[in-house]
Amino acid sequence: MTPPPRRERVTVVANEQIGPYTLLRTTxxxxxPGVPGQFFMLEAPGRILPRPMSLCLVPTGELAFLIDPIxxxxxxxxxxxxxxxxxxxGPLGNGFRLDVEQPLLVGGGIGIAPLPFTSQALARRNGGTPPPAVLGFRSAHHAEAAALVPNAEVCIEPTYVTALIPAGLDVLACGPEPMLEAVRAQCPGSQLAWxxxxxxxxxxxxxxxxxIDGELKRLCIEGPVLAA
Ligand SMILES: Cc1cc2nc3c(=O)[nH]c(=O)nc-3n(C[C@H](O)[C@H](O)[C@H](O)COP(=O)(O)OP(=O)(O)OC[C@H]3O[C@@H](n4cnc5c(N)ncnc54)[C@H](O)[C@@H]3O)c2cc1C
Ligand code: FES
Incomplete structure (x- = not known):
């Protein structure tokens, strides 16, 4: 059972630079916070449309979002x-199912945004031990964000993250569409955040x-996390 979404004005507590990304902490x-993989619509003052963002971390009394200013x-x-x-x-949409036996977090680029919160939630279910993670980035500067995900193995292009995925694990993945398509082909049982x-x-x-399955569906309702 996920909590009902709420609309609220929150205050920025900190704005931190991590590689090319911004970690924005708010009240x-x-x-x-909902379930990892769910999302929030964030609206800056004076903007007409809000933007969807995953929750990255949940410091006590705060929300934290990792954002690529594109x-x-x-x-x-x-x-x-x-x-x-x-x-x-928020929280909006469907997040990751956490009732998996052998989780492996897979992230690419800004797609790592929901993985720190996901790692924390899975660690809580596993006596405090965070799950393994494999993360891929396009440069060492982008890979600075890997510090947010515990127990992570990191690769930088031209090595792709799919090269680091061992067989037989329960994959929870978020990243660019080509990465998710490759993960889907390699790990048919995975959960993918689109x-x-x-x-x-x-x-x-x-x-x-x-x-989805030959039918037009709204990703904000059916997803963003879908079974591969
Ligand atoms: C459920 C969900 C969670 C997300 N979580 C995060 C997050 O945690 N951190 C983060 O940085 N970003 C996240 N995003 C992506 C983020 O919402 C978009 O980058 C943002 O809306 C772009 O807005 P803009 O006005 O800056 O750029 P725009 O001018 O709107 O877009 C810039 C370029 O990106 C393309 N684009 C815009 N939005 C998307 C999209 N959603 N998918 C694919 N291409 C797009 C546009 O076509 C354009 O080429 C998430 C998206 C979704 C749907
Ligand atoms: S974002 Fe409006 S229907 Fe999904």
């Missing part, structure tokens, strides 16, 4: 400084419609 208010929406969020506020709505452009986050706009 939590009454917002429930366009105007993410850049406006990354520019927010301590004391400034933004609106969050992305699509999202305008509302709760099923109203159909902006996130993708073809």
């Amino acid at each position: 939590r208010g009454e917002v429930d 366009g105007p929406g993410t850049q406006a969020i990354c520019a927010l400084q301590p004391g400034e506020s933004l609106q969050v709505l 992305e699509a452009p999202m305008a509302c986050g709760y099923g109203a706009c159909y902006g996130c419609a993708v073809e």
Whole structure:
């Protein structure tokens, strides 16, 4: 049972640079962090549309998001400084199933964003031991973010993360579409967190419609985490 989403104005507590990414920590208010792999819609002041973001970490009383500033929406969020506020709505969508026997976290680039929270949640179920993780990045600068994921093996292109996945583990993966397609081919039982452009986050706009099993489905409702 996942908690109902809540819309709340939260305040930026810290804005930290990790490689090319921004770790934005905010107050939590009454917002429930939900299940790892669920997402939140973040709206910077003055922006018309919010942007979907995974929850990266849940410091006590805070929410933390790891953000790649690739366009105007993410850049406006990354520019927010301590004391400034933004609106969050969530948790939304379906997160990872954590009732797996031998988890392996697989992340690529900014796709590692939900994995620190996922690792913490899995460690809690396993007497405090974090699961193994394999992470792939396009450069050493991007790979600085791997420090957020405990027990991780890291590779940098031209080595792809799929080269580090041993057989027989329960894969929970998030990353760019080509990486997820390769993981799906290699690990048919995996759980994959997909992305699509999202305008509302709760099923109203159909902006996130993708073809699943030959039918158009809204990724914000059916996903973002889907069984391979
Ligand atoms: C469920 C979910 C969770 C996400 N979590 C994170 C996260 O934790 N950290 C993070 O940095 N980003 C995350 N993203 C991606 C992030 O939402 C987009 O990068 C952001 O919306 C881009 O907005 P923009 O205004 O900065 O750039 P835009 O100008 O909107 O886009 C820049 C470029 O990226 C493309 N693009 C935009 N959004 C997406 C998308 N969702 N999928 C594929 N291509 C896209 C556009 O076509 C364009 O080419 C997540 C997306 C989803 C759906
Ligand atoms: S984002 Fe609006 S329907 Fe999915």
